[in-house]
Amino acid sequence: MLSAKGIHKSYGSLQILKGVDLEVEKGEIISIVGASGAGKSTFLHILGSLDMPDNGSVLLNGTDLAKLSTNKLSAFRNEHIGFIFQFHHLLPEFTALENVCIPAFIAGKGRSESEKRAQYLLGLLGLSNRSHHKPSELSGGEQQRVSVARALMNSPSIVLADEPSGNLDSENANALHHLFVELRETLKQTFVIVTHNEHLAEISDRTVHMKDGLVI
Amino acid sequence: MDFYLAAILQALCFTPMCLGIYITLKVFNFPDITTDGSYTLGAVVCALGISNSLPLIVIVPVILISGALAGIATALIHTKLKVNALLSGILVMTALYSVNLSLMGRSNIPLLNRPTFFSFSIIPDTELNIFLITILIISILIVGLNYLLKSDFGLAMRATGNNELMIRSLGVNTASIKIIGLAITNSLVAFSGALVAQFQGFTDINMGIGIVISGLGAVMIAETVIRLFRIESMVLNLCCIIIGVCLFQLVLAFTLSIGIDANLLKLLTSCFVLFIVALPNSKWFKFLNVK
Ligand SMILES: Nc1ncnc2c1ncn2[C@@H]1O[C@H](COP(=O)(O)OP(=O)(O)OP(=O)(O)O)[C@@H](O)[C@H]1O
Ligand SMILES: [Mg+2]
Numbered sequence: 001m002l003s004a005k006g007i008h009k010s011y012g013s014l015q016i017l018k019g020v021d022l023e024v025e026k027g028e029i030i031s032i033v034g035a036s037g038a039g040k041s042t043f044l045h046i047l048g049s050l051d052m053p054d055n056g057s058v059l060l061n062g063t064d065l066a067k068l069s070t071n072k073l074s075a076f077r078n079e080h081i082g083f084i085f086q087f088h089h090l091l092p093e094f095t096a097l098e099n100v101c102i103p104a105f106i107a108g109k110g111r112s113e114s115e116k117r118a119q120y121l122l123g124l125l126g127l128s129n130r131s132h133h134k135p136s137e138l139s140g141g142e143q144q145r146v147s148v149a150r151a152l153m154n155s156p157s158i159v160l161a162d163e164p165s166g167n168l169d170s171e172n173a174n175a176l177h178h179l180f181v182e183l184r185e186t187l188k189q190t191f192v193i194v195t196h197n198e199h200l201a202e203i204s205d206r207t208v209h210m211k212d213g214l215v216i
Numbered sequence: 217m218d219f220y221l222a223a224i225l226q227a228l229c230f231t232p233m234c235l236g237i238y239i240t241l242k243v244f245n246f247p248d249i250t251t252d253g254s255y256t257l258g259a260v261v262c263a264l265g266i267s268n269s270l271p272l273i274v275i276v277p278v279i280l281i282s283g284a285l286a287g288i289a290t291a292l293i294h295t296k297l298k299v300n301a302l303l304s305g306i307l308v309m310t311a312l313y314s315v316n317l318s319l320m321g322r323s324n325i326p327l328l329n330r331p332t333f334f335s336f337s338i339i340p341d342t343e344l345n346i347f348l349i350t351i352l353i354i355s356i357l358i359v360g361l362n363y364l365l366k367s368d369f370g371l372a373m374r375a376t377g378n379n380e381l382m383i384r385s386l387g388v389n390t391a392s393i394k395i396i397g398l399a400i401t402n403s404l405v406a407f408s409g410a411l412v413a414q415f416q417g418f419t420d421i422n423m424g425i426g427i428v429i430s431g432l433g434a435v436m437i438a439e440t441v442i443r444l445f446r447i448e449s450m451v452l453n454l455c456c457i458i459i460g461v462c463l464f465q466l467v468l469a470f471t472l473s474i475g476i477d478a479n480l481l482k483l484l485t486s487c488f489v490l491f492i493v494a495l496p497n498s499k500w501f502k503f504l505n506v507k
Pocket of ligand 2: 040041042162
């Protein structure tokens with residue numbers, strides 16, 4: 001369902017990606033590992049259309065991301081791609097529930113319908129009694145689970161995560177990893193996860209090693 | 217006219233600009249220097265309209281559009297040409313100086329004895345009349361902005377300033393948000409310039425110099441008040457801006473009243489803003505446990 005072919009990317013004279021390929025099937029959990037500076041985040045951003053490759057193509061559900069205008073691309077991202085970052089990036093002024101709703105609001109969905117789904121997702125992630133708390137009133141693990149719920153809000157085809165457990169202690173990190181596996185079981189959710197965490201690499205279906213801008 | 221009352225009226229004329237600066241800070245996380253130019257632009261357009269005897273109903277939209285165009289220019293330079301946000305603002309502000317001067321044809325246009333906003337007479341007392349008219353205008357603006365900031369679009373605007381990568385990942389076209397946002401904020405700024413020109417009875421080519429700093433100072437005071445009292449409601453947040461501008465102008469009026477040379481006004485303003493900006497990081501302020 002996701003297919004990236006021959007991805008090249010340079011910043012100035014610095015070649016970061018030198019022809020990376022990746023095929024992802026529905027319901028797969030793929031982890032991307034590699035040394036710092038190997039280009040993992042850059043590659044993930046290109047998969048998620050946050051950045052454009054100099055060369056090569058990304059197809060998601062048969063749509064060539066390079067062929068979409070900026071506006072169409074934004075809408076496509078909203079509908080089909082969920083992101084989780086190392087830091088939760090929740091908006092501090094809003095409650096957990098409101099934060100989870102944001103992707104739905106951006107899509108122009110109604111408030112009550114959105115809140116119902118957000119409540120369901122927060123329940124799924126064991127946060128039902130935290131929905132009216134602000135991010136500052138939540139623990140690190142809880143904050144990250146809220147951002148997982150936000151990523152799932154519009155039922156994306158794929159979730160891209162960049163070191164999602166990089167900021168958590170090992171207990172919270174393991175819980176988050178098992179959550180990914182559970183979500184794959186219950187929702188058939190597809191994940192591509194950049195990680196330095198060996199536990200996460202172990203429990204994923206496939207591990208992709210990146211080195212010097214190439215998959216090895 | 218009473219010295220302090222004049223300062224308050226002046227502050228009320230500045231309020232639309234400060235609302236604009238507040239939104240730019242929230243939304244884009246940077247002060248928009250275009251302000252200095254679009255403020256004068258609003259005053260210039262207003263002066264030209266009034267001295268050519270155009271009706272206010274025509275002049276007001278033209279003022280708003282002129283400000284919006286200035287904002288759009290900055291936003292386009294920033295988003296399309298990838299120029300740093302501060303630099304984009306400085307470029308447009310500098311260009312606007314020539315635009316303003318060419319539009320005016322001279323450096324000062326008097327507006328005395330011409331029909332202005334303040335010619336509408338709600339009550340006979342001139343000062344009180346100005347007060348009521350500005351309060352009325354500001355109320356309309358606050359209601360409108362509150363609605364805007366609470367809408368889905370407003371949410372996306374606020375999130376853009378908070379974390380652009382995140383909001384982009386959620387599927388927001390942040391470039392259009394910035395373009396529309398700066399258009400709105402600069403039309404507020406231009407409108408403020410026009411209000412001040414009518415209030416003081418003339419438009420001057422140099423009236424916008426350093427105005428963004430005064431606005432910033434007022435907004436900083438407002439944010440301190442907001443934090444101090446943990447004000448959450450958006451309407452009250454916006455109302456705090458009025459308090460911020462008034463306090464700021466009153467302090468300036470006070471320093472002038474104790475006999476400080478008016479030529480030092482900009483220096484004073486800068487020092488005062490520096491004080492306000494540095495204050496939240498100071499020890500005794502942290503002691504108050506404000507965050
Ligand atoms: N916007 C940019 N401009 C210039 N260079 C960049 C930019 N973004 C990334 N780079 C460079 O590209 C290289 C790869 O960066 P990237 O963030 O993809 O690495 P990474 O594999 O995710 O590393 P880490 O594990 O530390 O997160 C780095 O050398 C980085 O300095
Ligand atoms: Mg990285």
